[in-house]
Amino acid sequence: MKPEEQQLAALRSELNYDKTNKCVQCGYCLPACPTYLTMGVETHSPRGRINLVKMAGEGKIKDLSVLEEPLDLCLGCRACETVCPTGVEYGAILESARAAITRRKTFTVPQKAMRNLLFKKVFPSRKAMNLIGNAMWVYEKSGVQKLARKSGLMKKLPAHLGEFEKIPPPAVAPAQRASLPAFTPAKGERKYTVAMFVGCVMDAMFRRINQLSVQLLAEVGCDVIVVENQTCCGALHAHTGELDESKNLAKKNILAFARNDVDFIVNNAGGCGAMMVEYDHLLADEPEWAERAEQFVKKTKDISQVLVLCGGIQGEKRSAERVTYQRSCHMTNVQKVTEEPVSLLKNLSNVDLIEMNNANMCCGSAGIYNIVNYDASMEILDHKMKDVKETETTTIVTTNPGCLLQMKLGIEREKMGDRVRAVHLIEYLAERSGMINAADQSLS
Ligand code: SF4
Ligand code: SF4
Structure with missing residues (x-):
């Protein structure tokens, strides 16, 4: 040749x-x-x-x-x-x-340094993501956030970052951040032993959802293990062309989760789950990893699947509410998990689930797509919010952190914050089952 x-x-x-x-x-x-x-x-x-x-x-x-x-x-x-x-x-x-x-691609020295820092040091490190979570809490509680918003500084930030600054959930205090136990026993008879995948962004920004996930799993009869040495799923890396790094992370997770004999490896983020169920494809050209990747994939489940397997969540009698469900593309199109979240919502008493038109259409979040391709993302989001408005619901339920933030952004853009909120499915189930107060759920 x-x-x-x-x-x-x-x-x-x-x-x-x-x-x-x-x-x-x-x-x-x-x-x-x-x-x-x-x-x-x-x-x-x-x-x-x-x-x-x-x-x-x-x-x-x-x-x-x-x-x-x-x-x-x-x-x-x-x-x-x-x-x-x-x-x-x-x-x-x-x-x-x-x-x-x-x-x-030729990256400038600062670009290269930033990519290395984010992809190799920050996202894969639970310690670094914890630090970010704690820094967000300090920013929120120290008064700096109030001052920055009042001074108009946020409006001057580049790349519309000021708009994104408003939407993350309230930060979790450092003392509470440490409270995700290594082992949580099932309440009553044990049905399964599961290992919880905590993620990187989920762990830093949505720790409360991780905590509620563990509690709900225990509530329905699962022993829950939080495996040490687990790391980021590698989705952000794969989507930004850092495929070799995402393979490294996949291998680390396969090794970390193989240390415990569990029935399922459970995640609560559509994007992470989609990455994890394709570890076998990702490592297909590395024969020494093929079988281990296959085993990992077989056990990987979205939390809604495990909750349904365990019999679902028994909601308390609460006030009537109309909700709509924003489907995560990765959960729908890659994991093919479509029915379980719907059946969990339909099982709740006094909850009227109204499916939106074009329910399977992406909301425009797609990892950091909404930041790097702001205009394109907002055009897609505006279509989505039109479909949401037509449902005349007061709660948008999602199953992915990116969709959740994007829905909150959509609510802000449409100035609907006084009557509509966006929550993760797990928060909603915890609320309707009486595990947490609806008052704890801040409106977007
Ligand atoms: S055009 Fe689209 S739908 Fe048709 S074969 Fe190609 S990828 Fe598939
Ligand atoms: S944006 Fe279009 S081309 Fe890209 S994954 Fe979605 S449907 Fe396929």
Whole structure:
């Protein structure tokens, strides 16, 4: 083989080029794609993006940076996969292409340092994420937050960060942060032993949801273990082209969770769960990890699945409420968990679940997509909020931290905070079962 043919063969394997051949250009995926629907251009559709990768694999596009904008503007929601008649693995194509672009990209020294810090030191470290959680508490309680908001400083922050500053949940005090026990026994008869995956952002910003998750699991009959040495799932890395680092994190989690013999590895974040159920695909080219990854995937469950397996949550008699459910794309399209959250909500007494139109359409959150592609994300969010408004509900229930924050942002943008709130499914179940007070749930 000539050197240029060898180079092209290596690029094809790096790009997952073979997977692009499954695309027959039918276009069935176009109406399912939020970025095609809002932007209306072929390069921002699944078919268009697949074609760009294909052309790069065939040497028709020499400079991979041409692919950067169309792929950056993809939400990675994977709705296209669910309607594709030939089973194109779009997610795998997207992640490989993003990694190939990132490998060839020249970052400035500060950019490189920032990426290294975030991807290698901060997200994978529970200690660092704890520090961030504690810093948020100090910021909130010391009066700095009040001062910054009053002074108008927030409005001057770049990249609309001032808008995002308003939406995180109240920070958990450092003393309470330490209270996620290594072992929580089942209440009554034990049905399962589960290991709780605590995540990175979930652990720093949504510790309360993690605590409630452990309590609810124990309540329905699970012994709950919080495994030491677990780390970030690697989703943020994979979505930003740091595929090698996400493989490292997957291996660390596989090893950490293999130390305990459990029935299930439970997560409460749609995005993390979607990453974890694909560890076998992620490590498919490393035979020594294949079996261990497969075992890990078999045990991985969203918390709603385990709660349903254990018989669900018995809600108390509480005031009537109309709620709608914002489906996490990753939970729906990748984990294929669709019915369990709905059945948990429907089981609650006095809760009227109203499904919104276009329920499977992405809300535009997609990790940090809403920060780096603000305008595109807000256009998608505005469509979502129109569907939410039509339900005339007072609570939006979600199953993913990104969706939760995006829904809170949507409520802010629509100035509906006096009558609508957004909560995680776990908070809602805890509230309706009397585990926590509704008053604890701050309105968005
Ligand atoms: S639906 Fe599948 S085969 Fe058809 S254009 Fe889209 S990705 Fe290609
Ligand atoms: S992942 Fe979502 S945004 Fe990206 S091409 Fe598929 S449907 Fe469109």
